[in-house]
Amino acid sequence: MKKNIVFMGTPSYAVRILEELLNDNFNILAIFTQADKAVGRKQILTPSKVKEFAINNNLEDKVHTPKSLKGEEISNFISSLKPDYIVVAAYGKILPKSILDIAPCINLHASLLPKYRGASPIQSAILNQEKESGVCTMLMDVGLDTGDVLECVKANIENKNSKEVFELFSNLAANLCVKTLNNFEQIQAQKQDESKASHCVKLKKxxxxxxxxxxxxxxxxxxxxxxxxxxxxxxxxxxxxxxxxxxxxxxxxxxxxxxxxxxxxxxxxxxxxxxxxxxxxxxxxxxxxxxxxxxxxxxxxxxxx
Known part of the structure; x- marks a missing residue:
């Protein structure tokens, strides 16, 4: 029997992961994504890629766009759904401990942890002229990408631009997510080596x-x-x-x-x-x-x- 999932994600990277979960018949209880944002010179209010995908696939009633996750109302709602897992992929908000304690929270991070913790792992790896990077599934904790690593998949990124790597990693992350969830009970989580940790920040114009x-x-x-x-x-x-x-x-x-x-x-x-x-x-x-x-x-x- 497939597990019950609360999904949290925002960009196209997250869409591919959500799509694969649906294809593999996981039960998506709720979809959390960033609120609509004003885009372009005309400041047209535009939904996130995840919300757009949900609308196009008749999942709009499952979409939630809270400004914050800190209130009891949100954690109580998620708890009432009784998810087996909370899957997070480039959501853009920090999960408080009240949500982390509800169910195993699994993040799809686009680097080979502990390298490039933070908001721009793909761009940072390319900028530093790395030949290899990858995607990890990790158990989230209160730190920033500091949780125990479940599984990783590596890929060559030499001479690829960020768009190409995002597309590559979206597919890798989608397949890895399904694999990790299907084999979760058998996976031995590994602590990250703090001596090898590096960090990246949100990009600016x-x-x-x-x-x-x-x-x-x-x-x-x-x-x-x-x-x-x-x-x-x-x-x-x-x-x-x-x-x-x-x-x-x-x-x-x-x-x-x-x-x-x-x-x-x-x-x-x-x-x-x-x-x-x-x-x-x-x-x-x-x-x-x-x-x-x-x-x-x-x-x-x-x-x-």
Missing amino acids: EDGLLNLDDARSVYAKYLAFYEWPEVFLENNIKLKEIKLVDTSSKNKEKGVISKINKNSFILTCLIGSIEVFRLQAAGKKELDAKSFLNGARLKQGDKLV
Whole structure:
């Protein structure tokens, strides 16, 4: 008999996990997700990806979007459902002890714990040029991603951008979640090694600013911040599509257009160079490299920034 689940999650990463739980016939008692948020210039009130999925699959009556989980009303409600497990995947809220004590709370964390505890594990792993990362199921406690690890699955993330890794890890997490729940009683949870712990923080818009000192770091930032906050220069030009072409040469100046190709141009860093294919000036539409240079009347030897 399949177990009863209270699910908590917000982005598309969580959607894939919820979808797999439903496919494997787990009984979803309730779905907790972040409240609708104003999005875009017109500030259109938009539901989370999890709520959107629930609406599209006739599960809207199970959706709950509390501003906080701290009140007795929420913990009493969850307790009344008598869940076997509470599954958490990028929910975005801290679970108080009153909820942690109701049932085993299993978190799907997108790193190989104890590395990259916190809010941006995928982006941080890419930014630090890790070749390998993965997903863990862990028993939640009152700390931030400090609970005992149940199971992990590893994957190669070298040269992948954050969107690609999110998609990869969503599928890995979905399958791992089902596997962990089906075998929970037989799994020996392992304490995390605190001496190997590292932490990551919530991303800010300004994190996408490039200094063009080192081409390898520029490219890592581009991959890590591919969807948000994206990468941009001091003059707010966004580099929408780039490629790493040189990691060792030393240049006298950074930000110089050193060569113009048919569909791209080479931009210098103090160490190395990148190839730029598409970019976008502030308040303007995205353009291919050739159109951008023509419109800005830039030529070889000019500075982009």
